[in-house]
Amino acid sequence: MPKRTPIIAFLLLAWLAPLSAQTAIKENTIKENDQVAVRAGRLFDGKSDRLSTDQVILIRADRITDVGPADRIRIPAGARVIDLSHATVLPGLIDTHTHVFGNGPDLEMQILRDSWQYRTLTALANAQKDMMVGFTTLRDLKTLGAMYSDVDLRNAIDHGVVQGPRMQVATRGIQTTGGFIMRGYSSEVPVPTALEVVDSPWAARQAVREQVAHGADLIKLYAAYDFTFDANGKMVIPPTFTLEEVQAIVDEAHGKGRKVSCHAFGGEGLHHCLDAGVDSIEHGVVLDDSAIKKMLDKGIYLVPTLYHYQLDKEHDQKKFAGHSVAEASEPSFRKAVARGVKIAFGSGAGPFPHGSQTKEFEYMVKFGMTPAQAIRAATSVASELMGWQDRVGTLEVGKFADLVAVSGDPLSDITELERVKFVMKGGQVIRNDLK
Numbered sequence: 001m002p003k004r005t006p007i008i009a010f011l012l013l014a015w016l017a018p019l020s021a022q023t024a025i026k027e028n029t030i031k032e033n034d035q036v037a038v039r040a041g042r043l044f045d046g047k048s049d050r051l052s053t054d055q056v057i058l059i060r061a062d063r064i065t066d067v068g069p070a071d072r073i074r075i076p077a078g079a080r081v082i083d084l085s086h087a088t089v090l091p092g093l094i095d096t097h098t099h100v101f102g103n104g105p106d107l108e109m110q111i112l113r114d115s116w117q118y119r120t121l122t123a124l125a126n127a128q129k130d131m132m133v134g135f136t137t138l139r140d141l142k143t144l145g146a147m148y149s150d151v152d153l154r155n156a157i158d159h160g161v162v163q164g165p166r167m168q169v170a171t172r173g174i175q176t177t178g179g180f181i182m183r184g185y186s187s188e189v190p191v192p193t194a195l196e197v198v199d200s201p202w203a204a205r206q207a208v209r210e211q212v213a214h215g216a217d218l219i220k221l222y223a224a225y226d227f228t229f230d231a232n233g234k235m236v237i238p239p240t241f242t243l244e245e246v247q248a249i250v251d252e253a254h255g256k257g258r259k260v261s262c263h264a265f266g267g268e269g270l271h272h273c274l275d276a277g278v279d280s281i282e283h284g285v286v287l288d289d290s291a292i293k294k295m296l297d298k299g300i301y302l303v304p305t306l307y308h309y310q311l312d313k314e315h316d317q318k319k320f321a322g323h324s325v326a327e328a329s330e331p332s333f334r335k336a337v338a339r340g341v342k343i344a345f346g347s348g349a350g351p352f353p354h355g356s357q358t359k360e361f362e363y364m365v366k367f368g369m370t371p372a373q374a375i376r377a378a379t380s381v382a383s384e385l386m387g388w389q390d391r392v393g394t395l396e397v398g399k400f401a402d403l404v405a406v407s408g409d410p411l412s413d414i415t416e417l418e419r420v421k422f423v424m425k426g427g428q429v430i431r432n433d434l435k
Contacts, residue, residue, distance in 0.1 A: 033060070033061070034061055034080075035058070035059065035060050035076050035079040035080070036058075036059040036060075036082060036401070037056055037057070037058055037059070037075040037076075037082070038056065038059065038081075038082045038084055038089065038424075039056055039070065039081065039082070039084055039085045040054075040055040040057060040084050040085070040088075041053065041084065041087055041088070041089075042055075042088040042409065043055040043067075043088070043089045043090075043395065044088065044410070045395045046090070046091040046375075046376060046379035046393055046394035046395060047376070047380055047394050049370070049372040050372075051088065051409065052069075054069060054070045054071075055068065055070065055073075056068065056069075056070045056073040056075065057089070057395060058073060058075070058076070059401040060427075061427055062400055062401055062426035062427045062428075063398060063400060063427070064397055064399050064400075066397060067395050082432075084405050084422060084434060086407070086434070087422065087434050088405060088408065088409055088410060089395075089403055089404070089405045089422075090375065090379065090395075090404050090410070091379040091380075091392065091393055091394055091395050091402060091403065091404070092134065092136030092379075092400075092404055092423070092424070093134040093135045093136065093137075093345070093378045093379065093404060093417070093420075094135065094136075094344075094378055094379060094386070094392065094393065095130060095135045095137075095138050095346060095347050095382075096303050096345060096346040096382050096386065097139065097141055097282055097347060098126075098127075098130065098135075098140050098346075098347065098348070098349050098354070098357075099140065099141060099142065099144060099349065099350025099351070100123040100124075100126040100130070100138070100150070100350065100354065101122075101123045101126075101140075101142075101143045101145075101149070101150065101350070102144055102349075102350025103122055103126070104351065104352075105352075107144060107194065107351075108182050110144070110145075111144065111182075111194060112191070112192070116146045116149050119143075119146045119149065120146065120149045120153055123149065123153055124153060124162055126355075127153065127164045127165055127354075128163065128164055128165075129353075129354040129355035130165060130349065130354050130355060131165040131423065131430060132355065132423065132430065132431055133355050133356075133358055133420050133423075134358065134404040134417065134420035135165055135357070136165050136392070136404070136423065136424075137165055137166040137382075137383075137386070137388070137392050138167050138168070139167075139218070139261075139346075139382075139385075139386055140167055140169050140170065141173070141220045141261055141263075142172060142173030142194070142195065142220050143171060143172060144194045144350075145192050145193065145194045145195075148171050148172070148214045148215060150167070150169035151171060151214060151215035151216070153167070154168075154169050154215075155215075165425065166388075166392065166400075166425075167217075168217035168218055168386055168388075169215070169216065169217050169218075170211075170218050170219060171211045171214060171216040172195060172196040172207075173194070173195040173220040173221070173222065174196050174198055174204065174207050174211075174220065174221045174222065174249060175193075175196070175197055175198075175221070175222040175225070175240060176199055176222075176241055176245070177199055178240075179195070179222055180193070180194050180195050180225050195222065196210075198245070199245075200245065201244050201248035204241075204245045204246075204248040204249045204252070205248050205249075205251075208249055208252040208253050208256070208258075209252065209256075212253075212256050212258060216258065218253075218258050218259045218260065218261055219249060219258055219259070219261070220260075220261045220263065221241065221260065221261070221262055221278075223239060223240055223241055223246060223262050223263060223264040223269035223272055223273045224237045224238065224240055224263070224264050224265055224266075224267060224268075224270065225240060225263075226238060228320070233323050235266060235267075235285065235325075235328055236267075237264075237265045237269065237286065238269070239267065239268040239272060241269065241272060242272070243272045243275060243276065246272045246278075247276045249276070250276040250278055251276075254277075259279040259280070259385075259386075259387065260273075260278040260279050260280075261278070261303075262278040263282045263283065264281055264282065264283065264284065265283055265286060266284070266285055266286025266288075266291070267286065270284070270286075270287075270291060271290070271291065271294075274291060274294040274295065274298070275294070277298055277300075278300060279385070280300065280301040280303050280344065281295070281301070281303065282303045282305065282346065283304065283305055283329070284303075284304060284332060284336070285309070285325055285328045285332060286328055286332055287302075287332040287335060287336055292336060292339050292341060295336075295341050295342075296339065296340065296341060299342065300342075301341075301342045301343065301344050301385045302333075302336050302341050302343045302344070303343075303344050303345075303385075304333050304336075304364070305346055305347060305348035305360070306326075306333060306360060306363040306367065307347060307348075307352075307360040307362075308347065308348040308349075308351065308352060309326040309329050310363060311352050312325060312326065313325075313326040313327075333368065334367055334368040337367070337368040337369055337373075338368065342384075342385075343369075343373075343377050344377055344378075344381050344382045344384075345360060345361075345377040345382050347360045358417050358418040358420070359418060361374050361378070361414045361415070361418070362415055362418075364377065364414075365414045371410055371413075372411060374414060375410060375411075379393045380393040380394050381393075400425075400426050401424060401427040402425050403422070403423075403424040404422060404423050404424075405420070405421060405422035405434060406419055406421060407434070421434050422434050
């Protein structure tokens with residue numbers, strides 16, 4: 001009998017574990033009539049340039065039902081009160097350029113070594129890290145070889161199977177032959193690719209159709225990948241696609257109600273994207289006056305990923321004889337800010353650790369934005385880029401109750417956003433270090 005005890009115990013635990021998980025999910029489910037009142041000492045609503053003081057946010061289930069001064073808002077009897085009267089409350093933050101399937105700079109080994117299932121589990125962990133530091137919404141830009149696993153991750157979050165941020169996903173991403181490929185392997189050895197490859201306008205249309213059919217919320221294309229620096233320190237950035245190929249991608253995607261994100265540092269490839277009418281330029285390291293005019297004329301967003309290139313600065317300088325992407329990106333970003341280009345917060349997290357991308361705010365302000373502009377880039381402006389301005393991005397009646405809070409004043413010190421202490425997604429408290 002004693003020998004059978006461990007087996008019985010194991011079977012009992014195996015039986016109880018799913019029940020415990022189901023109980024936990026049920027307990028964390030927000031009920032339709034649940035009411036919460038959040039007292040905010042200071043409040044940034046995502047639209048203005050200032051903080052309002054002594055505010056109350058009323059929440060029923062997962063939506064905001066009222067927000068305003070404490071002397072006007074009547075807290076319903078029986079509502080659960082969350083006291084953030086000594087903190088600054090803001091809308092949940094939005095990162096419009098993440099790679100949750102990225103686990104550090106050695107992408108090739110991840111693709112060659114790790115299964116899609118393992119990488120999906122790490123992607124969930126990465127998305128949760130992002131949410132814990134305040135990013136309740138992500139726009140994730142390709143699975144880096146894990147095919148359509150991001151659709152499964154998004155759906156599992158949306159269905160309440162796992163906890164995570166709201167997500168828009170781009171699935172596979174699109175490139176041409178010779179773009180984003182693994183190098184250093186024998187041509188006789190078949191190696192996987194991180195992106196879907198197309199080499200004609202009709203192949204480009206087919207790729208968009210396939211990705212949309214498999215659940216893509218948007219389409220990501222690589223209009224340029226390799227680059228060098230010439231003797232004068234100017235970036236040389238060859239294009240990947242032809243203009244006709246980019247036009248086919250954009251036309252097909254827009255016809256199916258999907259936006260298009262274009263990875264482009266500069267040069268001809270960037271202009272192909274602008275001429276074709278993409279919705280956002282990712283990175284935009286070298287923006288000439290013509291590019292900025294096209295962005296302004298067409299309402300195309302810039303997603304700058306400044307912090308990423310600051311991290312790579314020393315590596316670049318060693319590789320490119322003292323030059324770096326960081327030194328090229330700063331003047332372009334300053335010019336874009338000064339000219340009024342629409343700028344959405346995007347970090348590029350994945351090559352560097354998830355959960356550390358709040359450092360992006362510091363460089364956005366350092367390179368020309370006001371703190372209020374930088375915060376709006378990660379709230380209301382980001383939601384507009386995603387087409388989710390009716391759901392997230394501001395603290396308004398009818399929107400999801402996605403909130404974050406910090407102890408200090410981020411309009412005086414933007415680095416306060418590196419120390420988020422309270423996170424709520426859809427009325428559910430994810431983190432509260434302000435108790």
